[in-house]
Amino acid sequence: MAVDASVHLPDDLLARIRDRAASVDAENVFPEHDLAELQAAGYLSILVPAELGGAGLGLADAAALQQRLASAAPATALAVNMHLVWTGVAKVLADRGDDSLRFVQEGAVAGEIFAFGISEAGNDLVLFGSDTDAAPRPDGSYAFTGTKIFTSLGPVWSQLGLHGLDASDPDDPRMVYAFVPRSPEVITRDDWDTLGMRGTQSRTTELHGAVASPDRVVRRLAPGPQPDAIVFGIFSVFEILLASVYTGVARRALDLAVEAAKTRTSKKSGRTYSQDPDIRHRIAAMAIAYDALPVLVESLAADVDDLVDHGALWFPRLSALKHRAVTMAKQVVDEAMLVSGGASYFTRNELSRLYRDVLAGMFHPSDPESVHSAVAAAWLGPLEP
Known part of the structure; x- marks a missing residue:
């Protein structure tokens, strides 16, 4: 059965978002009011199971809703996309018997905003390599040092899902996937002055030893394509x-x-x-x-x-x-x-x-x-x- 868009993205909410889109673009600012209203409507947890407090929708439902949101405000939709990616990944894993990202689902319901910290300048390996250093620490945590680009939700995210390369053992390098909180070791540059999609505020993110705690380190994989x-x-x-x-x-x-x-x-x-x-x-x-x-x-x-x-x-x-x-x-x-x-x-x-x-x-x-x-x-x- 098709998702009822009027429940998760009502016409009046969509109209207000559309009305704000032009000024968000002209002023080159983040659409804070859009995010606040979407969060209050439960939109940021649409992919979280109902038993955890979300809407329990599938990826096909979310895709239909994102088309609807983008028709009103593309930049708002693209920014929200990056949060929904992590809740969507958590769903993909959970559907396959892996609850390692349950904290993402619980966090989304609790009001956490997840950003996507994968893109790096000149890194065409994308998921299969990284120029960010992931330094292991004795307690199982990792300290990340590097620069991420196109970090949507730049001014507002509370958790950054990212990857880096642990090269501490030259014979067994590892791609490390983890989540770091906003902290003094993370600098968000105010450098998003672009031709379009201005409301995403996809700013450059500098990591200066930003620490992911052991329970937020979710994967250690060999570099290159992986079936994980x-x-x-x-x-x-x-x-x-x-x-x-x-x-x-x-x-x-x-x-x-x-x-x-x-x-x-x-x-x-x-x-x-x-x-x-x-x-x-x-x-x-x-x-x-x-x-x-x-x-x-x-x-x-x-x-x-x-x-x-x-x-x-x-x-x-x-x-x-x-x-x-x-x-x-x-x-x-x-x-x-x-x-x-x-x-x-x-x-x-x-x-x-x-x-x-x-x-x-x-x-x-x-x-x-x-x-x-x-x-x-x-x-x-x-x-x-």
């Missing part, structure tokens, strides 16, 4: 929820284009542009491109929920989903600008903001090169040495 459930959990939830945000952006752009076509009138014909064959063809092409994505997102998300085993095809399918969503969304927003005419070029126009926001999609993993490499390997086999 936490790697699958991070990748699957991250890619699906990213695809959801950009699919939501596309839906809003399509709706705005339809509205513009119905209200703009041609001086030449005296009829609205909705009766112009060229405009009708353009909007039809936008709708055709968009229509496939909600179905694909729901299908792959449901497969994660239902423990479907796609084996080695999981990673190419997930990365291809994100790639499709981002490229589709950019195409739809570009076309919506043309349908809407010159008015959309002004910064006060919502499409102008969507045009800038959608560009952020190309910077999220997986990038186009790695997507095509993974899919080519799935169909053709690995490159010969």
